Amino acid sequence: MKTVVTKFKDEKLYTSIRENQVVAFPTETVYGLGVIYNSEEAFINLVNVKNRRPDKPFTLMLGNKEDIEKYADFSHKTKNIIDELMPGEITLLLKPKEGLFSWVTLGSKYIGVRVPDSEEVCNMINKVNEPMLVSSANISNEPVCQTFEEVYEKFNNKVSMIVKGEVKSKVPSTIVICDEELILVREGGIPFDKIKEIWEKE
Secondary structure (H helix, E strand, O other), X not given: OOOEEEOOOOHHHHHHHHOOXXXXXXXXXOEEEEEEOOOHHHHHHHHHHHOOOOOOOOEEEOOOHHHHHHHEEOOHHHHHHHXXXXXXXXXXXXXXXXXXXXXXXXXXXXXXXXXXXXXXXXXXXXXXXXXXXXXXXOOOOOOOOOOHHHXXXXXXXXXXXXXXXXXOOOOOOEEEEEOOOEEEEEOOOOOHHHHHHHHOOO
């Protein structure tokens, strides 16, 4: 596969995503790899590029926080977090709605949901007109790529397109489970104490 270096405004980028191809792009945290969410072929392509076991769900990345309720159920406390911290450097593990594609949930109790604080990424998702399954740009269990150069070296001839750009924080998103309790999975760009403070508001 010949990899094309491109920009977010390239219409061919959106076509490539709609055609189930894997693309790499900078977010406000680190570089990501993504595919359209409603295609099992696209899911398999992403699994293969990352060399990742196929029973681990990918994060569902959305272009608008208002769309989260289409894909997941959540409480008033979780809505407070969504309202105050999204878009942002946070991934929420929420209970999936019934009827989602099997390769999106993979039978898991939770799905990761993220709305990036990047207007360019959100615009890309909204132009594709479907959510994306997204993971950090790395081969499974290897360091995450933080620059275009690192992504190009690792994924040239493995993905269809790489969007050239820069990330901001170079720190992955904070991941929390929002269920009966608020549970920290990974602390990243947003401190857990700040999230907990919002969660505990009346």
